[in-house]
Amino acid sequence: MNEIASPANDTFSADWRNFASTHRLKTANVLADSLEVKWDDGRISHYHFLWLRDNCPCRECVHPGTREQMFEVVDAPDDLVAASVSLGAMGALDVHWSDGHRSAYEPGWLRSHAYDETSRSERAERLRSVRPWESNLKIPTFDYASVMSADRGLLDWLLAARDVGLTMLTGMPATDEAIELVARRISFIRESNFGVTFEVRTKVEAVDSNAYTSLPLPAHTDLPTRELQPGLQFLHCLINDATGGESTFVDGFAIAAALRADSPEDFRLLCEHPVEFWNKSPQSDYRSFASVIGLDARGEVSEIRLANWLRAPFNLPAAEMGAFYRAYRHFCALTRDSRFIVSRRLEAGEMWCFDNRRTMHARKAFDQASGKRFLRGCYMDRDELLSRILVLQRSYPEATLA
Amino acid sequence: MNEIASPANDTFSADWRNFASTHRLKTANVLADSLEVKWDDGRISHYHFLWLRDNCPCRECVHPGTREQMFEVVDAPDDLVAASVSLGAMGALDVHWSDGHRSAYEPGWLRSHAYDETSRSERAERLRSVRPWESNLKIPTFDYASVMSADRGLLDWLLAARDVGLTMLTGMPATDEAIELVARRISFIRESNFGVTFEVRTKVEAVDSNAYTSLPLPAHTDLPTRELQPGLQFLHCLINDATGGESTFVDGFAIAAALRADSPEDFRLLCEHPVEFWNKSPQSDYRSFASVIGLDARGEVSEIRLANWLRAPFNLPAAEMGAFYRAYRHFCALTRDSRFIVSRRLEAGEMWCFDNRRTMHARKAFDQASGKRFLRGCYMDRDELLSRILVLQRSYPEATLA
Numbered sequence: 178m179n180e181i182a183s184p185a186n187d188t189f190s191a192d193w194r195n196f197a198s199t200h201r202l203k204t205a206n207v208l209a210d211s212l213e214v215k216w217d218d219g220r221i222s223h224y225h226f227l228w229l230r231d232n233c234p235c236r237e238c239v240h241p242g243t244r245e246q247m248f249e250v251v252d253a254p255d256d257l258v259a260a261s262v263s264l265g266a267m268g269a270l271d272v273h274w275s276d277g278h279r280s281a282y283e284p285g286w287l288r289s290h291a292y293d294e295t296s297r298s299e300r301a302e303r304l305r306s307v308r309p310w311e312s313n314l315k316i317p318t319f320d321y322a323s324v325m326s327a328d329r330g331l332l333d334w335l336l337a338a339r340d341v342g343l344t345m346l347t348g349m350p351a352t353d354e355a356i357e358l359v360a361r362r363i364s365f366i367r368e369s370n371f372g373v374t375f376e377v378r379t380k381v382e383a384v385d386s387n388a389y390t391s392l393p394l395p396a397h398t399d400l401p402t403r404e405l406q407p408g409l410q411f412l413h414c415l416i417n418d419a420t421g422g423e424s425t426f427v428d429g430f431a432i433a434a435a436l437r438a439d440s441p442e443d444f445r446l447l448c449e450h451p452v453e454f455w456n457k458s459p460q461s462d463y464r465s466f467a468s469v470i471g472l473d474a475r476g477e478v479s480e481i482r483l484a485n486w487l488r489a490p491f492n493l494p495a496a497e498m499g500a501f502y503r504a505y506r507h508f509c510a511l512t513r514d515s516r517f518i519v520s521r522r523l524e525a526g527e528m529w530c531f532d533n534r535r536t537m538h539a540r541k542a543f544d545q546a547s548g549k550r551f552l553r554g555c556y557m558d559r560d561e562l563l564s565r566i567l568v569l570q571r572s573y574p575e576a577t578l579a
Numbered sequence: 580m581n582e583i584a585s586p587a588n589d590t591f592s593a594d595w596r597n598f599a600s601t602h603r604l605k606t607a608n609v610l611a612d613s614l615e616v617k618w619d620d621g622r623i624s625h626y627h628f629l630w631l632r633d634n635c636p637c638r639e640c641v642h643p644g645t646r647e648q649m650f651e652v653v654d655a656p657d658d659l660v661a662a663s664v665s666l667g668a669m670g671a672l673d674v675h676w677s678d679g680h681r682s683a684y685e686p687g688w689l690r691s692h693a694y695d696e697t698s699r700s701e702r703a704e705r706l707r708s709v710r711p712w713e714s715n716l717k718i719p720t721f722d723y724a725s726v727m728s729a730d731r732g733l734l735d736w737l738l739a740a741r742d743v744g745l746t747m748l749t750g751m752p753a754t755d756e757a758i759e760l761v762a763r764r765i766s767f768i769r770e771s772n773f774g775v776t777f778e779v780r781t782k783v784e785a786v787d788s789n790a791y792t793s794l795p796l797p798a799h800t801d802l803p804t805r806e807l808q809p810g811l812q813f814l815h816c817l818i819n820d821a822t823g824g825e826s827t828f829v830d831g832f833a834i835a836a837a838l839r840a841d842s843p844e845d846f847r848l849l850c851e852h853p854v855e856f857w858n859k860s861p862q863s864d865y866r867s868f869a870s871v872i873g874l875d876a877r878g879e880v881s882e883i884r885l886a887n888w889l890r891a892p893f894n895l896p897a898a899e900m901g902a903f904y905r906a907y908r909h910f911c912a913l914t915r916d917s918r919f920i921v922s923r924r925l926e927a928g929e930m931w932c933f934d935n936r937r938t939m940h941a942r943k944a945f946d947q948a949s950g951k952r953f954l955r956g957c958y959m960d961r962d963e964l965l966s967r968i969l970v971l972q973r974s975y976p977e978a979t980l981a
Contacts, residue, residue, distance in 0.1 A: 193859050210901055224898045227904040232892050244859050245789045246888040249797055250904070251911035290892045297894060368767045370966075395651055403962050405807035453874040455755055456597050457646050462969035464963055466876060474853040486648040490634050490692045492699060495625045497787070500654070501613055502629040509653035560805050560865055564772075567864035 193244060194571065196285030198268060205262045205270055207220055214270070214287070222291040226257055229272060229353040229414040232290070233280035245310070301475065306340045308578070309431040314360060314519050321355075321528075324362060329576070331362055332569040334530075335562060336578040338409060342532035343426055349413060349526050356413040356528065356553050364561035367407055369400060370461050377412070377552040396427055396512035396537040397484035399556070402463040406482060408559030414523040418548030425539045426527065427517040429481030431536075433470050435517075436508060437450040443504035448472055450501060453489035454482070464489070469508065471534075480534045487508065512537060523552070534559070588815040595646060596973065598687035600670065607664045607672055615663060616672070616689070624693040630661055630807060631674060634692070635682035696765055703877065710980070716921050719743050721928075723750040728759060731978070733764055736932075736973040737964060738980045740811060744934035745921070749927050751815060758815040758930065758955050766963035769809055771802060772863050779814070779954040784909065790886050798829055798914035798939040799886035801958070804858040804865040808884060810961030812935040816925040820950030827941045829919040831883030834939075835872050837919075838910060845906035850874055855891035856884070866891070871910065873936075882936045887911065914939060925954070936961070937964045 194424065201217040211225045231250040238248035258275045265271035288296075305307040317337035323330035324346065337344045349355050356374060360366050366373050400406050412424075435560075437444040447469040456463035471480030492502055523529060531538065533556070570576060603619040613627045633652040635641075640650035660677045667673035672684040689703065690698075719739035725732035726748065739746045751757050758776060762768050762905060768775050802808050814826075839846040849871040858865035873882030895903055911918065925931060935958070972978060 187760050193861060193864075211897075225900040225904065226895070227908075228893060228900055229903075246890075247789070247794060249887050249911065251887075251908045253908075290894075292892075292894050292897060292900070294896070297896075300894070353580075353942075361601075364772070365770045368770065370766070392649060404960070408585055456966075459595060461966045462595075462973075464969070465962075481852065485651050485653075490694075491630060492692075492694050492698075492702070494696070495627070495694060496958070498627040498630055498694070502627065502633075505627075506653045506655075509651065513653075558806070560867075564858075564863045564865045565627045567866075570861065572862075 179571040188502070194288070196283065196289045198283070198285040198288075200268055200284065200288050201268055202264055202284050202287070202438075205264065206264055207259050210258075210271075212272070214291075216288065220291075220293065220295060222287075222293045222296065222444060224291075226259055227253060228292075229259070229280065229282070230257060230274065230278070232282075233278070234282070234286075235280060237278075238280075258479050289353070295299075305477075306535050307342075307430060307477075308340050309434060310341060310428050310519075311431060311516055312518050314341075314343070314428075316343060316345050316519065316521065318345045318347060321346050321350075323358065324359060326568055329573060332566065332573055332576050333579070335363065335569070336576065338530055338532065339378060339562060339566060340578050342428065342430075342535040344530045345521075346528040346530065347526065349528050351415045351525050353415075353553065354413055356555055359528070360411055360555055360557060363409075363557060363565045365557075367556040367558050367561075369403075369407070370458075370463075373548050374553055374555040376503045377554060378550070383468055393542040394540045395485050395509070395541040396425070397487075398429075398482055398537055399484070399533050400463075401467075401482045401484050402487055404467075405466055405558065406534050407556030408532065408534055409530060409557040409562055410538075410554060411528060411530050411557070412523065412552050414525050414552050416525055416549045416551040417523060419550040420544045420547035422550055423520050423522045423541050425520040425541070426531065427512050427519070427539075429483075429512075429535050429537050430478050432508065432511045432517055433478045433481065435511060436470075440504075440507060442500070442506045444470065446497075446501050446504040449509060450493055450497070452482075453492060454484070454487045455489045456487060469505070481537060482534070483508070483537065495534050505558040512539075532559075594688070598655060598685065600685070600687040600690075602684050602686065602690050603670055604666055604672055604689070607666065609661050609664055612660075614661060614672075614674070618690065620695060622693075622695065624689075624695045624698065625748075626689075626693075627807045628661055629655060629663070630694075631682065631684070632659060632676060634684075635680070636684070636688075637682060639680075639782075640682075691837070701790055702928065707879075708980075709744075709832060709879075710729035710742050711836060712743060712745070712830045713918055714920050716743075716745070716830075718745060718747050718750060718923065720747045723748050723752075723757075723761065726764060730971055731975060734968065734975055734978050736980070737765065737968050737971070738978065740932055740934065741964060741968060742980045744830065744832075744937040746932045747923075748930040748932065753817045753927050755817075755955065758813055758957055761930070762813055762957055762959060764840045765959060765967045767813075767959075769958040769960050769963075770804075771809070771958060772860075772865075776955055776957040779956055780952070782977050786921045795944040797887050797911070798827070798941040799888075800831070800884055801886075801935050802865075803884045803886050804856040804867050804889055806867055806869075807960065808882070809935050809958040811932060811960030811964055812940075812956060813930060813932050813959070814925065814954050814956045815930040816927050816954050818927055818953040819925060820953045821952040822946045824952055825922050825924045825943050827920050827922040827943065828933065829914050829921070829939050829941075831885075831914075831937050831939050832880050834910065834913045834919055835880045835883065838912060842906075842909060844902070846872065848899075848903050848906040849910060852895055852899070853928060855894060856886065856889045857891045866967055871907070883939060883981065884936070885910070885939065914941075934961075 203217050204215045206213045211223045214222045231252050259272050260275045261273045263271045268284045272280045319334040324334050451466050451468050454465045469483050473479035605617045608615045613625045617622045653693050661674050662677045663675045665673045670686045674682045721736040726736050853868045853870050856867045871885050875881035
């Protein structure tokens with residue numbers, strides 16, 4: 178690590194994105210354990226020596242093919258300091274380290290990754306994209322052909338799936354393959370014990386799930402018995418000649434927000450007490466242990482987990498059982514409140530695509546004798562949706578939900 | 580809900596397991612909001628009215644085919660109480676509810692799901708099965724043929740995978756299909772952007788991952804950039820004629836325990852501060868946000884998440900950056916400590932199967948010119964492992980790790 182890295186075109190290689198130089202560095206001063214940088218708009222950012230050394234983008238530290246780090250920060254000397262610092266070519270920050278290594282940081286990258294409080298807040302704000310909805314939602318609807326043929330059409334659909342969590346595709350061919358073709362525009366499908374894709378068709382002797390009966394199903398998320406519930410659910414209608422069986426949806430995030438406002442104590446109980454969900458079947462025995470309302474590391478609601486018929490008996494301290502039932506029944510009652518419910522019959526050639534960890538879906542009972550009803554479904558993880566959006570946004574950085 | 584459920588053989592249907600009646604009910608008394616039950620060993624369990632009503636196993640409340648609940652507890656009257664209670668046929672607890680519904684609970688089921696503090700502790704204790712290890716581990720090794728041909732052989736292997744987190748299979752055919760055949764003895768494979776199965780073979784121009792170079796890789800978990808890291812990793816060696824490239828493993832749970840003992844502050848920082856991991860590729864842009872050491876709802880270490888070369892720049896408050904680097908470097912240093920390292924060269928016909936969220940693996944650099952080296956790998960979620968174990972244990976309830 179004592180060779181001197183050549184600057185200029187060896188730098189800036191630790192990412193596949195480009196970081197526009199929106200601001201110039203004005204000054205950089207060496208403090209006891211960090212650099213203090215002043216920007217041309219007056220912002221001050223501190224960069225710890227180890228943070229900078231860790232993120233050196235030179236070809237010795239980062240593999241030029243994979244753009245992944247080869248250097249391990251555990252190998253930096255304990256007494257590492259910046260021996261000198263200067264503003265170099267293209268406005269870069271050049272650092273000469275006490276162990277002889279040299280690093281150069283492009284200002285666009287440095288600004289984009291600054292961790293002063295203002296920069297951190299700006300980034301957190303940009304991640305907020307959830308749009309809550311109630312019964313008056315105009316369901317974002319997209320045309321199959323435009324999603325299949327154009328990346329921009331695909332991106333528009335995916336942004337709605339991410340931010341609204343409920344979308345419809347129209348103009349789908351009524352073929353078994355169509356759902357896979359459109360899902361694979363995003364990424365691979367998440368397999369489950371029900372297959373890569375699954376049929377929703379009534380079985381005479383259902384043993385795997387109430388979903389395969391003609392019973393009504395209360396508002397729920399699918400596969401809450403898994404550690405990670407599937408992110409997206411796709412449901413493609415090939416035939417719907419039966420009477421009844423409308424799909425209904427509620428925004429679980431909107432319901433969680435209403436619960437939080439009406440009854441913070443009920444909200445807290447559903448966030449803090451994990452519940453067990455058990456799949457019960459001759460062939461499988463899946464069990465999860467997680468709260469009905471999931472919060473992310475920032476304290477925002479990021480997940481709803483609920484299917485009434487898959488809960489295990491609550492296993493809580495006896496002193497909390499009554500309060501927990503009050504909270505649970507309160508949440509269930511809100512999922513039945515017409516204020517929140519969007520209801521729509523799915524016709525042949527249409528497909529739902531919704532966020533299965535947010536948008537709870539229900540099914541009204543249907544009359545098996547009245548006609549055929551055949552849906553095909555599949556799942557995909559949020560990771561795949563979000564990755565595809567980020568890759569598409571490299572080409573359409575200005576795209577946002579209309 | 581006013582019909583009277585017929586008792587006896589209509590009860591006990593809400594599960595696919597049987598619950599042996601290890602204890603008899605002695606008395607049951609109606610309190611203000613619950614029943615107080617005394618068992619023949621003196622234990623006292625309280626059952627809240629709503630809990631009991633929620634778990635009524637009669638055919639009106641539970642679908643006899645799927646054994647899943649049809650009743651929704653949100654439909655119970657707010658003022659529901661037990662009008663009377665008695666000990667009935669086969670020692671069951673019979674409850675006559677104030678709204679006219681009747682329920683009967685089998686004592687084995689009732690004892691198994693009791694939520695008094697003693698019963699809760701007993702169940703939590705039975706879930707503790709992790710066996711930490713250091714460099715002197717005798718790697719649990721199983722024969723391919725016995726795993727393929729016998730359910731008991733399969734179960735023994737899976738218990739070791741769950742509790743030790745590092746196992747080897749020997750006697751595998753050196754075919755492309757063998758890894759899929761043995762994985763599907765457990766369940767379906769978890770696909771990733773690298774495919775259903777992936778080849779570990781050096782690429783001349785790797786852009787997807789450092790894993791496809793001949794570089795050494797520091798101890799890591801695979802796919803830390805995904806919200807849920809794969810639970811099991813399988814690595815099957817078809818050819819290994821190259822010099823070097825030994826596999827090395829450390830028990831991330833043992834390292835976390837050592838860190839907790841040596842430096843609770845470093846342990847706390849790695850538990851509490853989420854880190855971003857970014858996959859960087861022309862085709863994908865996966866990002867996760869989670870801590871290096873993950874705790875479950877019970878406060879036990881349940882996951883390690885770390886690949887040095889996939890970390891995003893740390894995004895923490897400036898005041899914590901120095902301390903966080905101390906903690907991170909401490910953890911990385913422990914992964915290099917010979918006290919923890921198990922090292923073994925994988926030969927043709929052998930396969931690793933390890934817990935990718937616990938057992939960190941590393942690869943020494945290898946000499947591409949010295950010979951061929953070809954591995955095939957795949958992933959599976961913990962859900963599939965644990966479900967298969969529970970289903971097999973219905974046939975072998977006494978089986979534990981030797």
